[in-house]
Amino acid sequence: MRHLFFCIGFLTCFALSSYAQFNTRGISGGGGGGGMRRDTTSHQHDPDTLTLRYKYLGEPTDFKLDSSINDFQKKFLGIPANYYTLGNLGNAAKNILFTPRMTGGFDAGFHAYDVYSHDHSDAKFFNTNRPYSELTYLIGSKQEQVIGLSHTQNRTEKFNFYFDYQKVNAPGYYRNQNTNHDTYTFTARYNTPNKRYNANLSYYLNKINGGENGGIVSTSYLSDPDYKQTRTIPTNLGGANIQSSSFFNSTIPTKSQYQEASILYQHSYDWGKGDTIHINDTTDYWRYQPRFRIQHTFSYTQNTYGFQDASPDTTFYINHYGFKPSTAAGDTLRTKQTWKIMSNDVSLISFPQLGNLGHFLKVGATIDNIDGKMTDAIAQFYNFRLHGEYRNKTRNQKWDLQAMGEFYLLGANRGDYNVSGRLSRYLNERLGNISIMAKNVNQTPSYVYQFFSVNQAYWLNSSLNKENITQLQFAASNAKLRYSLYVNYFIYNNFTYFRDYQHSAQVNGIFNVLQVYVNKHFKVKSFNWMAEVAFQQIHGSSPVQLPTIWTRHRVGYDGTLYKNLNLFTGLEIKYNTAYYADDYSPLFGQFIYQDTLKISNKPDVAAFVNFRVKSFTAFVRGENLNALIWNPNMNGPLYPGNKFQFRLGIRWWFVN
Template sequence: MRSFILICCLLVSVQQLQAQIGNRINSLGRGSGGSSTMQRDTGTHKHDVDTITITYRRLGEPTDFRIDSSIADFNGTFVRVPANYVFLGNNGSPARNILFTPFMKAGFDAGFHTFDPYGFNHENARIYTTTRPYTELQYMIGSQQEQQIGLLHTQNRTDRFNIGFEYQKIYAPGYFRSQATNHNLYRITSRFNSKNKRYNAYLSYYFNQYANGENGGIRSDTFLNNDRYSQRKTIDVNLGNYATTSSSLFSTTIPVKTSHDQSGILFMQQYDWGKGDTIHVNDTTEYYKFDPVFRVQYTLKFNNDNYSYKDGQPDTFFYANKYNWAFSGDTVTAKHNWKTLSNDLSLIQFPIRGNQAHFFNVGARFDNITGVFLDTDIKFSNLAIHGEYRNKTRNKKWDFSAKGEMYLAGENSGDYNVSGMLSRYLNETWGNVHLYFNNVNREPSYVYKYFSSSYDSWYNSTLGKENITQLQFAANNAKLKYDLVVNYYIINNYTYFENYYKSVQSPALFNLLQISFSKHFRLRKFNWYADVSFQQVHGDGRINVPTIWTRHRFTYENKLFNNLNLMTGIEARYNTSYYADDYSPVTGQFVYQTTQKVKYNAPDLAAFVHFRIKSFSAFIRGENLNTFFATNNFAAPYYLYNNFSFRLGIRWWFIN
């Protein structure tokens, strides 16, 4: 009853506020359940310009995208962590893709990636172009005082200069002891082009500050069926069991804590030679159009990656058992800091005037890397050459790409990465087909080679280079509403942790087949969104994956009161039992294990009401409904998902 009254109050308030805003937001496309103020994130549909046109590009990608206003997928458009990721029970905790995705980048890598799904980086940076200042606000509140805040603002100061700012706050005390997360994420982007359009500059800056409470999982799953422990914070955990966690939205004291700070700045400058023309639109309007033929591009990049772990009141048995330490009970600390300075010079040619998606790119890059640990410092450098050919035709039916990168000298000498992509849009009936090939030969991430803590330092100088090949076929069809992706991996010298501190490589080459299929079924106002994935390992592969992962959303969708787009239904997620990776708190890494299977007692269930009124969206959700009739599901050995939780999220965008 309270939820119903809350929904009614929200509807009345939003309609009153929208009446004040009026019709300043234009209709730029369609999302789920009816008309929308912005277009889906595809960049392939046309739109009618009213008061604002806003697009963005990713660095190095010539395709324009539009902001997604859909309310269909809470994970994608609001939480921004895909549904196929598993995490250690609490929002913001270490996460990994349940659909196996090997790390396929040549060159130096520190190896700390468990918080990557939440963070900003240069690859997912958005360089905006907008005709009016645009602001987007997000706020979510949930059970156990969970909160998430999002802010986006972008505006063109002139036609030639844009700046964008983003902030994300993730705060979740959790249902179990010593489990709190408190993350702060910042990003600034900008672009500038000169009046004659020969000079272009792009800026991308991010700062990710992760604070994660480590509890090592619960001590026994027998507690779950004991009525004495219906309040999950009374269950004994392995780390931080007797310490006090003090947490609030802006100040959190975590007894056993992983801190991971990432910052990076990229500054790209381009100077073009080509041909320009003055285009006369009418008697009073004209603009200058410049088509580059040859470009010199310089990119400066600096990254700072700082990982630390601290337990001030350590549990003797846990560290002695899991890390094999002759443990004295003193404070446990670990610290790794990496700084990378990169200089890249590229030469780019555009063979066909007016098509900047058709180009040749050759260049070289020099990297300086510095590592600072508890017991030693190191310095080394890398020299790499790279090239790319890209041809995305102006009719957008063909898209071809061939890339190569080779490390000639330095710590990562011999690393390389070659890839090729061919995409063809057939027609409305057959949709788009996509072929992709990628082969990488790389030095294992440094965390597998060396790790330093206050109790021990681990070395592994026996690791050879990993070699991973990916073959992919993909098809998507907007008319028939399906997506199909088939991946086939061939993996040699796969590097993994076989326990909490020791890294090894797989003894032989192995293969992985992965098939993912998504389909939208519709019957009048009723919808079924089905996602199904199949995975199978061939050979002695030291990875564990569920054979089947699936998500289903059964919804009722309708347009009410002229401007209310409603979507309500049930969401269910399930995967078959498998030996899910364990987690090592000190190293911050997921660990291969074959002793304990993780299985679902019941599918993860959520009931939801999503709606949008013009520029306002709301997400009302009851999650983990399965805990009403079954015990909590496990994300990893002794790591549980939360109890039933209520979440209310709002998303509101403005034209300033």
């Protein structure tokens, strides 16, 4: 922690000492739901203007940061609004909308904390004409705190680096649900002066500590006046003592403890055509347009997934897992899996149209070496796969065609594949953009469904077949009419799931899911209504439980006062229809199927005041106003949500 605050102090002093007049032309604002925006601004040479852009690996499109103030959930919590947790920020979380895993190859299967983690797919590689730093801080009820720090700068035209750190610390409203997460991201890019050799480096470290309390003993405690202080309500795991917690020191006796670390180095060499562009009397710009590229990507990943219970409740484990853990002093119930994956990929890329990096043909081969060490077992295997991609994003930005395929030819996951195709077309300003997509995946079920062990027991299921999933999608969006529409149709064969706390199972049949999502922004002068509605329907027999309707609405005033004050204030309401919400197996770290307890909640209501003055943004929120009248809403069987909660978040960016 001393190193963390040293870094914060250093960067803050560095930014303040060189702070200049900030111009927001380099960062997007705008309405809608927030998030990333396409960067369509031309290259700026004004020294007082920030030009800040970034890309993702393998994606030719430029993006820029978002300075809008209308989506607190995504910016500060990192959790999309359609996710729910087990009751506390940092606890296991699940998407209420149907989003199956669709990727071939090896998968350990621990995804309950993915929403708080980073990986190489979301690594940002920046290009900026001025150093940029950003600080975020959130404080909430019950000592909830979130701190964020990021910085990027170009050391030269050839080299840029980016660093991001975030800490989540939340003791929670209920006993034994403390969370303490630290996530680190570092990226760098480099190109030689002639721009023929390019290199990208990505590193992330996710340290997840999520308290597991097994839910409260009974929902009747929520109405008992003797338990107004919810931390006194008994829980199934974690012992009877109320744990103390602080930002600097959090002791979590019963927890899921994950650590994911990976480094990726991608470098390439180009053949093509270069020329000099004369900008002014003193500045020339060297441009290189590749025709052919050879690319090598190396990655090494080490992920550890563990669970520990320092004082296991024998009744809970006997009833749910069928074994009696040892209760001897110092005898902790624990499980631990460590997976090491080393990958090497060689790809050949051709650019048929000179000067258009969005038009390319790519073919390659990858070999993965995988080593696993579990509580009482080891696993060693490999995969060899071939892949290809064709992309044609036209220069006029109207057409975008993408076709991808990957096939596992040899190894433990032989026969896995994923193929997809997408075609999008920008029609005009009035009709907006439409796209169609089709994807089919044949995948081996995650390893956690096949084998799992603790230091006192183990579970094995060797009868699982490969899953096959097809997704068909139609999407439309229109910036002028402020709406987006997604229609998904899933066809699922051999769905794999947990039928109870300890046993995996598979449905040897097909079921379908229809999903429609609409996001519409209504604006009349300064009055705004941002509506999101999702409809889901299952066809066929399946162990999948979904709410038919999920919706979120943000209603209020959005305008500019006193020239520099951007204000958005109003109410946010979320609601979903009654359904059999998944239960949760803390030992396995998995959401599980249940059809005995239907969850029927009142609407979640929050009041907010969000404002921005130049480079400073503040979010003030009073959440769960519904809990002032009724009991807290239930997020799952025996997992209640929070009572009334106050949150204050600030975001401050600095430009050198």
